[in-house]
Amino acid sequence: MCLGIPGEVIDFLPDQPDLARVDVSGVRRVINVGLLAEEEVVPGDWVLIHVGFALSKIDEAEAAAALEFLAGIGQAYEDELAALAESRIE
Amino acid sequence: MTAGQVQHTGAGDNAQSAGWVREALREHDEQPGEAGRFPRLGSPQPLPGTVREELVLERIDRARRARPRVKEERITMSHGAGGKATQTLIEAVFLDAFRNPLLEPLEDAARLQVGGARLALTTDSYVVSPLFFPGGDIGDLAVNGTVNDLSMAGAVPLYLTAGFILEEGFPVADLARIAASMQAAARRAGVQVVTGDTKVVEKGKADGCYINTAGVGVIEHNVNLGVAQARPGDVILVSGPIGDHGVTIMLARGELDIEADLSSDTAPLNGLVADLLAATTGVRALRDATRGGVATILNEIAKAAAVGVLASEDDIPVRAEVRGASELLGIDPMYVACEGRLVAVVSPEDADAALAALRAHPQGSQAAIIGAVTAEPPGIVQLKTAFGGTRIVDLLVGDPLPRIC
Amino acid sequence: MRFVDEFRDADKAHALAAKIAALCEPGREYKLMEVCGGHTHTIYKHGLEDYLPEQITLVHGPGCPVCVIPMGRVDDAMALASHPDVIMTSFGDMMRVPGSNGSFFDAKARGTDIRMVYSPLDSLKIARQNPDKQVVFMAIGFETTAPSTAMTVLRAAGEGLTNFSIFCNHVTIIPAIKAILDSPDLRLDGFIGPGHVSAVIGCRPYDFIARDYGKPVVVAGFEPLDILQSIYMLMLQLSRGESTVENQYTRVVPWDGNAVALRAIGQTMELRPYFEWRGLGFISHSALKVRDEYSGFDAETVFSVPGVRVADPKACQCGEVLKGVLKPWECKVFGTACTPETPIGTCMVSPEGACAAYYNYGRLTRQRVKEASRS
Numbered sequence: 120m121c122l123g124i125p126g127e128v129i130d131f132l133p134d135q136p137d138l139a140r141v142d143v144s145g146v147r148r149v150i151n152v153g154l155l156a157e158e159e160v161v162p163g164d165w166v167l168i169h170v171g172f173a174l175s176k177i178d179e180a181e182a183a184a185a186l187e188f189l190a191g192i193g194q195a196y197e198d199e200l201a202a203l204a205e206s207r208i209e
Numbered sequence: 210m211t212a213g214q215v216q217h218t219g220a221g222d223n224a225q226s227a228g229w230v231r232e233a234l235r236e237h238d239e240q241p242g243e244a245g246r247f248p249r250l251g252s253p254q255p256l257p258g259t260v261r262e263e264l265v266l267e268r269i270d271r272a273r274r275a276r277p278r279v280k281e282e283r284i285t286m287s288h289g290a291g292g293k294a295t296q297t298l299i300e301a302v303f304l305d306a307f308r309n310p311l312l313e314p315l316e317d318a319a320r321l322q323v324g325g326a327r328l329a330l331t332t333d334s335y336v337v338s339p340l341f342f343p344g345g346d347i348g349d350l351a352v353n354g355t356v357n358d359l360s361m362a363g364a365v366p367l368y369l370t371a372g373f374i375l376e377e378g379f380p381v382a383d384l385a386r387i388a389a390s391m392q393a394a395a396r397r398a399g400v401q402v403v404t405g406d407t408k409v410v411e412k413g414k415a416d417g418c419y420i421n422t423a424g425v426g427v428i429e430h431n432v433n434l435g436v437a438q439a440r441p442g443d444v445i446l447v448s449g450p451i452g453d454h455g456v457t458i459m460l461a462r463g464e465l466d467i468e469a470d471l472s473s474d475t476a477p478l479n480g481l482v483a484d485l486l487a488a489t490t491g492v493r494a495l496r497d498a499t500r501g502g503v504a505t506i507l508n509e510i511a512k513a514a515a516v517g518v519l520a521s522e523d524d525i526p527v528r529a530e531v532r533g534a535s536e537l538l539g540i541d542p543m544y545v546a547c548e549g550r551l552v553a554v555v556s557p558e559d560a561d562a563a564l565a566a567l568r569a570h571p572q573g574s575q576a577a578i579i580g581a582v583t584a585e586p587p588g589i590v591q592l593k594t595a596f597g598g599t600r601i602v603d604l605l606v607g608d609p610l611p612r613i614c
Numbered sequence: 615m616r617f618v619d620e621f622r623d624a625d626k627a628h629a630l631a632a633k634i635a636a637l638c639e640p641g642r643e644y645k646l647m648e649v650c651g652g653h654t655h656t657i658y659k660h661g662l663e664d665y666l667p668e669q670i671t672l673v674h675g676p677g678c679p680v681c682v683i684p685m686g687r688v689d690d691a692m693a694l695a696s697h698p699d700v701i702m703t704s705f706g707d708m709m710r711v712p713g714s715n716g717s718f719f720d721a722k723a724r725g726t727d728i729r730m731v732y733s734p735l736d737s738l739k740i741a742r743q744n745p746d747k748q749v750v751f752m753a754i755g756f757e758t759t760a761p762s763t764a765m766t767v768l769r770a771a772g773e774g775l776t777n778f779s780i781f782c783n784h785v786t787i788i789p790a791i792k793a794i795l796d797s798p799d800l801r802l803d804g805f806i807g808p809g810h811v812s813a814v815i816g817c818r819p820y821d822f823i824a825r826d827y828g829k830p831v832v833v834a835g836f837e838p839l840d841i842l843q844s845i846y847m848l849m850l851q852l853s854r855g856e857s858t859v860e861n862q863y864t865r866v867v868p869w870d871g872n873a874v875a876l877r878a879i880g881q882t883m884e885l886r887p888y889f890e891w892r893g894l895g896f897i898s899h900s901a902l903k904v905r906d907e908y909s910g911f912d913a914e915t916v917f918s919v920p921g922v923r924v925a926d927p928k929a930c931q932c933g934e935v936l937k938g939v940l941k942p943w944e945c946k947v948f949g950t951a952c953t954p955e956t957p958i959g960t961c962m963v964s965p966e967g968a969c970a971a972y973y974n975y976g977r978l979t980r981q982r983v984k985e986a987s988r989s
Contacts, residue, residue, distance in 0.1 A: 144529045154872060177617055179865075225925065
């Protein structure tokens with residue numbers, strides 16, 4: 120029910136605009152993109168694949184923002200650890 | 210009951226629970242032995258939480274150590290998957306019936322003393338579907354699989370038998386193709402098929418072609434390989450990327466409509482093993498990772514030697530496509546079959562030499578150290594995940610079926 | 615793997631774990647429920663609980679849409695499958711769930727034509743290839759999967775197929791969450807919201823949890839960093855005494871959900887007046903059935919199913935385990951009559967159910983806690 124995996128859209132099947140071929144780490148499968156009918160989907164887009172359907176388009180900007188937040192926390196943590204290490208009072 | 214109507218008798222009624230559930234409850238209510246030794250859970254004076262939890266965990270451990278029993282009335286696909294059900298079946302039915310010291314180690318091949326020679330003897334049946342797949346066919350598996358079982362015993366494989374069960378209507382051309390594959394594989398491995406058998410069954414049985422091969426080899430080196438010899442501190446290696454064969458087969462069945470550039474890793478490992486055993490005397494055990502995958506072998510080590518195993522997910526080689534297909538389907542490559550990979554348990558002083566020997570051979574070019582044997586907790590395989598946490602890798606329950614959930 | 619590996623970076627995990635620990639009030643216990651089985655799977659697969667302080671307990675919710683299906687419905691599915699003309703098709707998750715007389719797996723062993731599929735579209739393909747057979751698709755899952763079933767029914771209708779139907783057991787998540795919230799012995803502090811369900815229904819449906827029950831909700835992705843970040847966001851809210859709905863999984867979940875998906879569901883399905891959930895009892899408007907206009911694709915209309923209710927025994931305490939009231943080992947039948955091989959209730963049927971997970975992993979946790987306290 121929850122298993123969704125990101126995949127890259129390679130191309131669409133000729134005569135079948137609903138069906139696209141996606142690539143997941145070198146593995147390819149034809150999936151139905153009908154649930155994204157109200158959005159523009161082009162080759163190169165990344166989608167979330169669940170039981171042979173694209174459920175959602177992956178927003179690359181949001182993904183980048185999420186990673187930036189995590190990197191920020193990571194950096195702050197590193198800085199803190201470094202500060203802690205430097206400030207030993209022995 | 211008319212179509213579409215559902216009988217709803219309301220929440221507080223006397224709807225029966227399933228027969229087997231009532232039976233299970235009754236069976237445990239009548240369980241002797243516990244009453245005197247431990248107070249029943251839920252008794253009027255409850256024990257402190259930690260004590261109660263310990264009792265429950267102990268009870269589970271006892272149940273796990275109990276004599277294996279096959280509860281099902283009929284064989285299911287689980288019994289052939291190489292996991293818990295297969296093990297229980299082997300122990301409860303076959304070991305029980307045939308019991309003798311030569312069988313009990315339940316290694317890939319039996320070690321026999323005949324005259325002055327130490328022999329290894331093994332057998333395997335091949336029922337793969339589809340018969341022809343990227344990277345090989347059932348004939349390749351039939352030869353390589355048995356050659357490998359002999360190699361895992363440290364034996365030089367010499368002679369094979371080949372028994373065929375053919376389905377009425379099976380194309381002779383396909384049979385010729387399979388035989389040619391077997392001959393090519395045998396030549397590559399340096400073995401000969403010296404005797405065999407053929408049977409034909411009615412249309413609808415045997416899925417085209419089933420093959421059984423038995424093999425005999427001579428144990429020349431002064432080695433005594435066996436998983437029961439694993440000791441805390443030993444290093445565990447794998448000879449290459451895992452899961453190639455099983456995923457190839459799953460995709461080749463065509464039902465999942467998934468394409469990938471993958472082929473089976475079926476290969477004879479006797480050359481690799483010979484190099485390994487020549488390079489170091491520190492090899493304690495060898496196992497080829499067939500059905501049930503690497504995870505099953507790690508569990509076999511832990512159980513046979515009563516030791517713990519700690520593996521590192523990051524260190525286990527997996528091809529990108531195998532990973533992609535596994536993520537897509539929700540299966541775990543650790544449980545997926547290989548047909549040309551071995552797992553080696555090596556003493557720590559000899560680990561580097563072993564790794565170098567494997568890597569020097571074309572079939573071991575991507576060999577890696579994946580973990581170590583620990584003293585605690587005995588019988589348990591732990592995996593340090595790529596993420597840094599730890600989880601248990603238990604024996605497979607059922608087939609590694611694709612999940613959606 | 616893009617959009618996957620970056621969210622499995624262990625270095626960032628330590629930072630998040632430290633921040634989470636820092637937000638814990640001394641002496642206070644926190645119980646956070648992840649509703650969705652996929653989250654439970656990630657938590658176990660990556661050993662996430664190792665990163666959390668002792669004060670935080672993750673309670674595994676009723677997020678396995680297969681395991682909450684009552685045994686009677688499994689029996690109905692088996693009855694459908696045993697029709698000589700029927701090819702039953704099902705996801706892998708369903709294959710080992712036991713009914714009164716075994717599972718799909720066992721039925722296969724007896725010769726029943728049951729085939730595993732990855733997608734409902736594969737089931738449609740089997741129907742096209744086998745015009746002389748009736749193909750039934752066992753439709754399971756929450757709102758994540760219902761749109762795919764719906765689209766398949768629409769496609770079948772468009773093609774004029776007469777040999778394809780679905781046995782609809784789709785369930786909806788909100789009523790289950792509400793049932794847990796309404797129980798008098800609720801002990802939960804916050805919810806890790808289901809990521810892929812929310813890709814379909816959006817984040818608004820969870821407003822009532824924050825507003826009326828005062829519990830924060832963070833909709834989470836499925837990689838370990840997603841879950842850790844969501845826990846961090848929940849702890850932040852709790853430390854500030856806030857309760858709102860937040861979206862951590864912004865790269866996939868739109869706040870308003872997927873309108874096309876919701877329309878497809880609405881066109882082909884409607885809510886059943888009530889449906890029984892193992893462990894939670896009868897819940898109104900919590901499951902879907904095929905609309906009359908599409909009754910030709912409704913297996914319950916095309917065939918007759920026994921429809922006999924099979925109750926969980928009184929000894930089953932799954933309900934309390936699901937709500938975080940009881941720990942698995944506190945259930946009287948845990949580990950004796952009820953084991954992963956002989957699961958009596960929903961918490962043991964799913965490999966990620968609280969009881970199954972504890973049965974398999976609990977021993978180890980105890981060991982490590984003991985060793986940690988010794989060292």
